Amino acid sequence: MANDKYGNIDELLSGAGSDEKEDNTPRRSRRPSPALGVMTGDKRPTSVTDGLKADKQKAEKALEEAQQKFEMEKADLLKALEEAKSSGSEGAPIVLTMPVTKQEVTFELRRVDTSLIDVSPENERIQEFLDEISLQDILPSIKKHGQQKPGTLRPTKDGRFELIEGSRRLAAVKLAKQEYLALVGDVPDADVRELGIIENKHQDVSPYEKAKAYQKQIERGEYENWTQLGASKGISSSHISRYRACVELDEVFVRILPSPSDMPLSYGETIAQLKKKGERALIGKAQELLDMRKVALSEKTELPDVEEVIKILKSAVRTKVEEPKAWKPVVYKSKDGKTLKHSVTNKGATKFEITGVDDSQLEKILSFLTTTLKVDA
Incomplete structure (x- = not known):
């Protein structure tokens, strides 16, 4: 009888508990169809692929629970520190359990000169896109009240620090010309990327930035190609196609949006289609919009939202076709x-x-x- 991680396959297929009929001839085993399994209430995986998917979902759920636990634990400890701040305990160490390695890491709440901080290469967010417009949801508050929620740093060589999470806050603090409030601790390498993902759940990175991160994973050999990456991450083939289109975007089309996070997943495909109708006119209009953004930064004026930007780009390549003259x-x-x-x-x-x-x-x-x-x- 054959056995694997899901149990005794022959017994599952025979349905009776005996491998022989009444006339002592071997019973022919037949695999029950998935539909039959559903009708009979059988929730056992019907194939190795189903089993692998179930394992993947279980691992993802466990990691998500670990992320939530980490955030709750961090919030509780920060609240306690805030209450005790008057007694001079802002620099007191706190201990947090890492979401991946499960290691307990001791952190110290500190204020750090922003010139000593380098953003981790594992951070998916493209820092050059962070300006006063894309940070308008947090910058006014930080300028007025200071940074309230700390980021996460780990010490590196020569007295410098690597930013693990909180890059938007770092950019805002730089613009406000303040020191950066952070929890500083020796975060294990395996937890660095995961803590960055936790940050991005609050303000997700754009499809362009995510696509660039996926491309790096393929270039590093973590995945052979986009198809394998999509299958591993549970991304549909149509969405993978859209991420690939976003990778091909010229940066000017990202910079003209109020914030990269406003970008719809279909944006790359839209720009590719418009290029076919008139690439020169399209890039010219995008440059005009970028100039408008520079004026808006200096004069504090409003910019068109993402839907208006797409309409403007479409109008740039919408030309009237003249009827040929005989x-x-x-x-x-x-x-x-x-x-x-x-x-x-x-x-x-x-x-x-x-x-x-x-x-x-x-x-x-x-x-x-x-x-x-x-x-x-």
């Missing part, structure tokens, strides 16, 4: 009887009718036309 035939004649008749049909097709020429002359005419038009048979 030409009346024009006939050219030579003294030795040769004629050339030239006309244009109402569908815009040019026609030449030549009479009185020999094969060698016709070949020269044909050679001239194919060479001039750079066409081949």
Whole structure:
């Protein structure tokens, strides 16, 4: 009998508990269909693929629970520190359990000079996109009241720090010319990427930034291709196609949005389609919108939202197609009887009718036309 991680397969398939019929001939095993399993209430995986999916879902659920626990634990400890701040305990150490390694890491709440902080390469968010407009949801509050929620740092060489989570707050604090409030501790490498993902749940990165991160994972050899990456992460083939289109975006089309996070997943495909209609006009309009953004930054004026931006880009390549004009035939004649008749049909097709020429002359005419038009048979 065959056995695997899901139990005794032969017993599952036989349905009876015996491998022989009454006439002692071997019973032929048949795998029950998934539909039959549902009808009979059987929730056992019907294939190895189903089992792997179940394992993946179980692991993802466990990791999500660990993330939630980490956030709750962090919030409770920060609340306790806030209450005790008056007694001078802001620098007191706190201990947090990491979501991946389950290690307990001791953190110290500190204020750090922003010039000493480097954003982790594992952070998916592209820092160059963070300006006063894209940070308008947190910047005014930080300027007025200071940074209230700390980020996470770990010490590196030469007295510097690697930012694990809180890059938007770091950018806002830099603009406000303040020190950065952070929990500083020796976070294990395995937890670095996961803590960055926790941060992005509060303000998700754009499809462009996510697609760039996926591309890096493929380039590092974590996945062989986009199809494998999509299957592993549970992303549909249509969404994977849209992420691939986002990777091809010129940065100018990301920068013209109020915030990269406003970008719809279909944005890359939309821009690719508009390029086919008029790439030069499209890029020209995008540059105009980027100039508008620079003015808005200096003069504190409002920018069009993402839907308005897409409408403006579409209008830039929306040109009226003129109906072709038909030409009346024009006939050219030579003294030795040769004629050339030239006309244009109402569908815009040019026609030449030549009479009185020999094969060698016709070949020269044909050679001239194919060479001039750079066409081949």
